Amino acid sequence: MAEGAIQAGCRFYAGYPITPQNEIPAYMSSRMPEVNGIFIQAESELAAINMVFGASAAGERALTSSSSPGISLKQEGISYIAGAELPAVIINIMRGSPGLGNIGPSQSDYFQATRGGGQGDYRTIVLAPASVQEAYDLMPVAFDLADKYRTPVMILGDGLLGQMMEPVLAHSSELMAHRKKVIAKPWALTGAKGRTANIIRSLYLGEGVLEKLNVTLQKKYKTIQEKEARFEGLFLDDAKIIIVAYGTMARVAKGAITRLRAKGKKVDLIRPITLWPFPDKAFSRKMSPKTKYLVLEMSYGQMLEDVKLSLCGSKSQIEFIGRAGGGVPTEEEVINKINKL
Amino acid sequence: MNKIYSHPKSLRDISTHYCPGCGHGIAHRLIAEIVDELDIREKVIAIAPVGCAVLAYDYWDFDCSEAAHGRALAVATAIKRVRPQNIVFTYQGDGDLAAIGANETIHAANRGENLTVIFINNAVYGMTGGQMAPTTLLGQKTATTPRGRVASLEGYPLKISEMLAILPGAKYIERVSLHSPQEIIKTKRAIKEAFTNQINNIGFSMVEILSPCPTYWGLSPKEALDWVKNVMIKEFPLGRIK
Numbered sequence: 001m002a003e004g005a006i007q008a009g010c011r012f013y014a015g016y017p018i019t020p021q022n023e024i025p026a027y028m029s030s031r032m033p034e035v036n037g038i039f040i041q042a043e044s045e046l047a048a049i050n051m052v053f054g055a056s057a058a059g060e061r062a063l064t065s066s067s068s069p070g071i072s073l074k075q076e077g078i079s080y081i082a083g084a085e086l087p088a089v090i091i092n093i094m095r096g097s098p099g100l101g102n103i104g105p106s107q108s109d110y111f112q113a114t115r116g117g118g119q120g121d122y123r124t125i126v127l128a129p130a131s132v133q134e135a136y137d138l139m140p141v142a143f144d145l146a147d148k149y150r151t152p153v154m155i156l157g158d159g160l161l162g163q164m165m166e167p168v169l170a171h172s173s174e175l176m177a178h179r180k181k182v183i184a185k186p187w188a189l190t191g192a193k194g195r196t197a198n199i200i201r202s203l204y205l206g207e208g209v210l211e212k213l214n215v216t217l218q219k220k221y222k223t224i225q226e227k228e229a230r231f232e233g234l235f236l237d238d239a240k241i242i243i244v245a246y247g248t249m250a251r252v253a254k255g256a257i258t259r260l261r262a263k264g265k266k267v268d269l270i271r272p273i274t275l276w277p278f279p280d281k282a283f284s285r286k287m288s289p290k291t292k293y294l295v296l297e298m299s300y301g302q303m304l305e306d307v308k309l310s311l312c313g314s315k316s317q318i319e320f321i322g323r324a325g326g327g328v329p330t331e332e333e334v335i336n337k338i339n340k341l
Numbered sequence: 342m343n344k345i346y347s348h349p350k351s352l353r354d355i356s357t358h359y360c361p362g363c364g365h366g367i368a369h370r371l372i373a374e375i376v377d378e379l380d381i382r383e384k385v386i387a388i389a390p391v392g393c394a395v396l397a398y399d400y401w402d403f404d405c406s407e408a409a410h411g412r413a414l415a416v417a418t419a420i421k422r423v424r425p426q427n428i429v430f431t432y433q434g435d436g437d438l439a440a441i442g443a444n445e446t447i448h449a450a451n452r453g454e455n456l457t458v459i460f461i462n463n464a465v466y467g468m469t470g471g472q473m474a475p476t477t478l479l480g481q482k483t484a485t486t487p488r489g490r491v492a493s494l495e496g497y498p499l500k501i502s503e504m505l506a507i508l509p510g511a512k513y514i515e516r517v518s519l520h521s522p523q524e525i526i527k528t529k530r531a532i533k534e535a536f537t538n539q540i541n542n543i544g545f546s547m548v549e550i551l552s553p554c555p556t557y558w559g560l561s562p563k564e565a566l567d568w569v570k571n572v573m574i575k576e577f578p579l580g581r582i583k
Contacts, residue, residue, distance in 0.1 A: 014419065038422045040418070040419070043444055046412060046415070046444075047415040047444070050409060050412035050415035051419040053416055054423075057416070057419075057420060058420045058427075080409050084407070189386045189404040189420060191385065191386065191404055191424075192382065192383055192385075193383035197398075197401075197402055197403050199407075201405075201406070203395060203407060
């Protein structure tokens with residue numbers, strides 16, 4: 001992920017140590033100076049996210065990373081970034097919660113990530129990789145989306161993804177040359193030379209002015225919902241049961257699907273890659289009302305709500321398996337559940 | 342005939358929202374004058390705080406950013422690191438710099454960030470209605486110390502400038518005041534030094550400015566100036582600290 005960010009043109013990283021994501025700052029501390037980038041170990045999560053605010057205001061592609069409790073601390077800053085319409089990328093490698101929790105894998109920050117998390121009517125684009133390769137590949141996507149919409153983008157992974165080692169196919173240099181064409185940022189703070197002064201702000205006290213900003217943001221979010229939803233799905237027309245899972249849980253689901261299909265079970269997968277915007281169109285195909293859904297999470301029914309919203313009006317049966325606090329639903333649990341459906 | 346006094350180019354020609362007798366207007370103007378004199382208007386990036394000066398970017402005519410309450414020096418650190426060729430300064434009140442942002446203040450100074458910090462100490466939270474600040478004097482009545490600040494309950498006035506002075510990363514710290522024209526001239530000299538230090542890559546420079554807040558001190562503008570001179574300076578002695 002860290003190298004993916006570097007390849008995406010990110011030249012500023014600020015973070016604070018927290019497990020299970022310490023490999024990212026460690027890598028950045030050695031790699032950033034090699035590319036004339038900036039690495040700062042911040043004095044707190046609050047400082048780190050506000051350093052990202054500053055670096056982004058100055059026009060740089062900026063990144064921070066943390067894990068659940070640290071991300072909670074960053075939420076005020078993320079709201080400011082959304083309000084000031086700055087691009088930024090935030091990695092959350094989720095751990096067991098609530099409270100200090102543990103360092104086991106978890107997906108319990110789904111609501112926080114997809115509903116905003118900080119104060120106000122804002123949204124964060126949320127990308128959920130399911131492999132180390134995808135985590136690497138999504139970094140340029142995240143920075144491009146952040147710049148394009150001037151909005152915070154979160155990469156939401158779990159502790160398993162954060163700790164696993166897998167081979168990664170690096171981007172070709174041609175692709176990277178393309179990445180260097182970072183979108184122009186005439187709004188950035190560079191000194192008021194030959195132009196009027198730029199101001200980065202989210203405070204609007206005048207009557208009706210803040211409402212106007214909110215309307216602008218909502219329009220932007222609507223465009224993002226229409227254009228940027230991503231998912232993976234095979235959509236075999238004969239699917240009788242569809243598992244819905246993201247991140248590491250999608251890999252558990254794939255394992256179960258392979259074994260079930262070998263036994264003739266018609267099972268398929270919808271894997272949301274963007275959690276916000278949620279890929280509700282994946283559910284709007286003309287499915288038989290007899291198609292059953294099984295939602296799989298390392299949390300207690302958070303994405304389940306989005307699946308229910310996406311299937312609103314359908315009579316499809318929706319089943320759920322969720323564990324949290326470090327518990328990971330197994331292939332066997334999935335297979336047993338599906339065999340009973 | 343030479344024109345020796347005019348409106349600074351870096352200060353917009355509009356009325357401010359500050360109360361009568363407030364020190365912010367003077368401090369804003371001094372900064373604008375220095376930015377003009379050093380010819381750095383096209384390079385300056387200011388960080389406005391959360392507090393009474395939250396709208397400072399409406400008054401200065403150069404690039405500005407807001408920062409969340411207390412985070413001005415985190416924002417400034419990143420801007421200066423990304424754009425070392427620019428001149429970056431924060432403008433913060435006592436609550437912003439010495440309470441909610443004390444951690445950012447200490448660590449930016451300790452890293453020796455090449456920044457200029459203008460610290461307005463008026464011993465209260467003005468924006469929110471005159472509550473106790475970390476720099477509120479013992480016995481001083483505020484919205485949240487109705488019987489006066491008591492050391493056993495609320496602790497002592499925080500001398501953050503003296504605290505920062507022990508850090509090797511802090512290169513220049515001076516406490517000045519706005520209570521008389523002579524002191525304003527000294528304040529201007531100190532601010533200029535803090536900016537010049539940044540231009541010369543000397544490092545973290547902070548000017549603490551004792552500034553009147555007649556509204557929340559319950560005094561007239563004239564009485565407020567006298568209170569700085571006769572009371573506040575005893576707790577916060579003026580002069581170069583480092």
